[in-house]
Amino acid sequence: MAIHKRAGKPAQQSDLTNIPKLISHYFRLVPDMTQAAQRVSFGTSGHRGCAFDASFNESHIIAITQAVVDFRRQQGINGPLLLGMDTHALSQAAYITAMEVLVANQIKVIAQLDDAFVPTPVVSQYLVAANRGKVQDDPSRIDGLIITPSHNPPKDGGIKYNPPHGGPAEGEITAWIEQRANDYLSAQLEGVKRVNIAVALTTGLIEHRELYQPYIESLAQVIDMQAIADANIRIGVDPLGGSGIYYWDKIAAHYGLNITVVNDRVDPAFGFMPLDKDGKIRMDCSSPYAMAGLLEHQQQFDLCLGNDPDFDRHGIVCPTTDEVAGGLMNPNHFLAVAIDYLITHRPQWSSDLAIGKTLVSSAMIDRICAFHQRTLMEVPVGFKWFVDGLANQSIAFGGEESAGAAFLQRDGQTWCTDKDGFILCLLAAEILAVTGKSPAWHYQRLTAQFGNAFYARIDSPISAAKKARFSKLTAESLQAELLAGDPVTAKLTHAPGNGAAIGGIKVTTENGWFAARPSGTEPLFKLYAESFVGETHLKQLLADARVMIDEALKA
Structure with missing residues (x-):
């Protein structure tokens, strides 16, 4: 693909999505079920689409949410459902729609105070903590819905279901939900339940909780936060206008970290974003074009960090020094560094824990695992393949080439079962704090040892x-x-x-x-x-x- 002539340059007015028109189409367009592109379709990260194309509209969310209600009842899941969302314009609209359906079905909903944004890893970690020790058929188990199209352009919307294990739903679950939702759509939504949001808010079924602190306070269980604080590393952060934007200052305050948020803008049109390689606005923290704004700061900090809108991905930017060229690390390179570091700096992890990677991730990981005599588990594309291993602590780390990963707590217990961009960013800071060398320097060391990929x-x-x-x-x-x-x-x-x-x-x-x-x-x-x-x-x-x-x- 040819690189667009304005890739990495600021967006212009003509590049921006007409948000009022987008929202109007969300509520007014109805999918045509004879068109495959307008049906519910769950990929590796839930259902995604665009209101303009009649592929992500109110009808879709009504049907999908009702299908999730039906599934959880079939499975005997009677606990609350945690509802999260990111900063895309359609996420806000779908959030209200989903809440109306959940409450009409007498499902207790847990939401962030002020209906603020809730990142994917926060949902996953909350579910894991809440369900820890509960047996498979415990009716009090809780699950979650996350409304996000990840790093997709501003005009897109997405919704994904996380069962009680906390991670992305398995293929058989998403196939069931997809079929059920399409059946509802084919029947013009006959059989679904829904109440107006004004009524829903009076039922007592919506419980707004402070979700920041439980997650932030638990971070020390998975990252050596004290080492980062003691090293006083200067960290620059660009949340790319995503759902974790209000977390970074709270993390800094709680642990005494030297963090500067270099971009605090939240805009559903994402008008502050540089254009991606194809000339579109895309909040991809693994793209040097989308991360051009943060790259401007790379020499001002010891480390710069970025995330996508739902914060399940990470971007690591290192400064250029006499020893190593800086810039945005290739996701494969940082995965290799992270795995090598964790294997040697988590003494409580058992040596028989496997390291998981998707089969299109770098073979550098294979060489690292062989050197450390660790079992490598290579799986198809999709983070769902790591869920069971992270949940039962049989794998220590699961990562994919698209800058998504998660790993166990320092004591070997499960942290979360979905991708967590926060902990991968903070791990980069821990690596620098503990070793005195940047992740880019460590990758250079690995290439000297194992070859350049x-x-x-x-x-x-x-x-x-x-x-x-x-x-x-x-x-x-x-x-x-x-x-x-x-x-x-x-x-x-x-x-x-x-x-x-x-x-x-x-x-x-x-x-x-x-x-x-x-x-x-x-x-x-x-x-x-x-x-x-x-x-x-x-x-x-x-x-x-x-x-x-x-x-x-x-x-």
Whole structure:
């Protein structure tokens, strides 16, 4: 994809979403169930869409929320439901809609005081803490709904369900909710319950709680906050206008940290954002273009940190020094540093705990785990695959290449079972405080030890027919035995860590690998590749991968 000529530049008025028009469409447009794009569709992170396209409208939220109510009743979940949301304009609208349906169904709702924003990791950690020690069929278990499209553009909306384990719902759960919601939509919402928000607020079923402090006070269980305070690290933070914006000052005050929030703006149009690589406003904290505003501050602080709107992702910016080039760390690079550090700085973690990564994350992690003699659990794309391992403390860390990760508490107990951008950012600060070296310096050390990794991801158009054939690929579908001049060591259609289908294929050699899978929401396939030889070798990997995939997908 060509980089847009204004990528990294401030947004102009013509780039901004018309928020009043967006909200009007949310309430007025009704999905056409004969159009697949307007039906409820749960991907790896819930249902996402846009009110302008009739793919995220009031009807969708009514149907999805009622479907969640039906599911939790079927499962005997009778405790309260924690309702969180981020700062997207449609999140505010959907929040009220969801509350109206929940209360009409006599569900007790826990919400933040003043109906303020609640980040994804706060919801997850709250559920884990509240349900700790409860058996599977305990009716008092609580669960959560989070209204967020993550880092998607301002015009988008999203909603995801977290069951009592605290993490993203498993595929069989989201499939059930998706079907139930679409059935309601097909029946013009017959059978759903809903009361006006004015009535809902008088029922006593909405309990507003102070959710900041329980999360903030617990952070010392997972991060060495005292070490960060003692080192007096100068930290610059850009929340990118997201749901955790009011947390950072409270974290600083509680632990005595030297944190400066360099951007405190909240704007549903996200008009303060630099444009992403494609010229769109996208709050992606792993993109150097979207993070251009924070990058301007990198030499003013010892460390700069950023997050996406629901705070389940992290962005780590290091200053340039005589020893190392700074800038925004590649997410794969920081995952490698985080894993290497945690393995050597969490003495209470058992050595038999596995390290989890998605199969399109860097093989640098494989080399680190092999060196430390730690079990590697490689799973398909999607954080849901780490939920059980984090919940039962059989994996210490779960991370994905898109800058999302979580890990256990310092004592080896479960912290949360969803991605937590706060703790990954704070871990970067702990690494600097404890070792005296930045995460960028540590990655440079790892490359000297294990080799330099060259990584790329390319999204390419694909026809519906070829997209459908991806799920039918087998190892025998790819005839080639050489990849970029090296013998193929494995052809995978199922993840080695848990045997789950990857929805595509991964091919490995001693010096590199590629993986290809279709997008769950767009007519695209995603091609990932990594070389431990060099850029020329990486280009050859990508070229050979395209030939192999084209041959395999022929009719």
